[in-house]
Amino acid sequence: MQKRPLMPLSRRSLYEKRPLVINSVFEKPHANEYDWELDWPAILYAPVGTMGHQPIGLLVIGCRSDHWYTEEDVAYAHALGYSLASLVTALRGPLSRLNESEGEVAQLLSYGLSAPEIARVIRTDDRHARTLVNGVTKKLRSVAADDLMFPIVQMKRRAYRL
Structure with missing residues (x-):
């Protein structure tokens, strides 16, 4: 794409x-x-x-x-x-959140390359490559059903007097 x-x-x-x-x-x-x-x-x-x-x-x-x-x-x-x-x-939904360099890193991650290997391919230092990899994995992390559920919080029962 x-x-x-x-x-x-x-x-x-x-x-x-x-x-x-x-x-x-x-x-x-x-x-x-x-x-x-x-x-x-x-x-x-x-x-x-x-x-x-x-x-x-x-x-x-x-x-x-x-x-x-x-x-x-x-x-x-x-x-x-x-x-x-x-x-x-x-594919367009998650990938549309990536800029050009992050898209390249996502493609390299799909090939199974590690962060140091990605640093060599895109000609940058390991720290910058690690930052890009972490940003890409954060943006492409899928949302589980448990992440969407509201936590169960015990509420105090209020007594109403009539």
């Missing part, structure tokens, strides 16, 4: 809430990594979301060689976008 600026055609797919296929007439032999969407000859955009609601994401499927997507491919990608909606919603 990456955030990046949207190209006009991907924006159109989200606005119209339907898949969009782009095929180039010619191939570029040396694709630029930054503008890969402009360099790839075949791209399929499919909105991720539930029917009738604003899309919450965009599924991008691309091919580096000349390829024509069939109607079945487009329908499958569209159905996959609807199927992925609940997963993206579940």
Whole structure:
């Protein structure tokens, strides 16, 4: 789940809430990594979301060689976008609380790296990495049902005289 600026055609797919296929007439032999969407000859955009609601994401499927997507491919990608909606919603909630560096640390934690290993990967000292790891684990800690229950407190009974 990456955030990046949207190209006009991907924006159109989200606005119209339907898949969009782009095929180039010619191939570029040396694709630029930054503008890969402009360099790839075949791209399929499919909105991720539930029917009738604003899309919450965009599924991008691309091919580096000349390829024509069939109607079945487009329908499958569209159905996959609807199927992925609940997963993206579940992940988007906790991960939306993380800033960019915390998102990188969360990804490294998911690979099983320790705090000293994360410090080496992100090129920082161990103390700063430990602070980031603690912040990420605190933000991603799940809430248990016991945390939501009110404590039972004994209250004094008041006697009312009539």
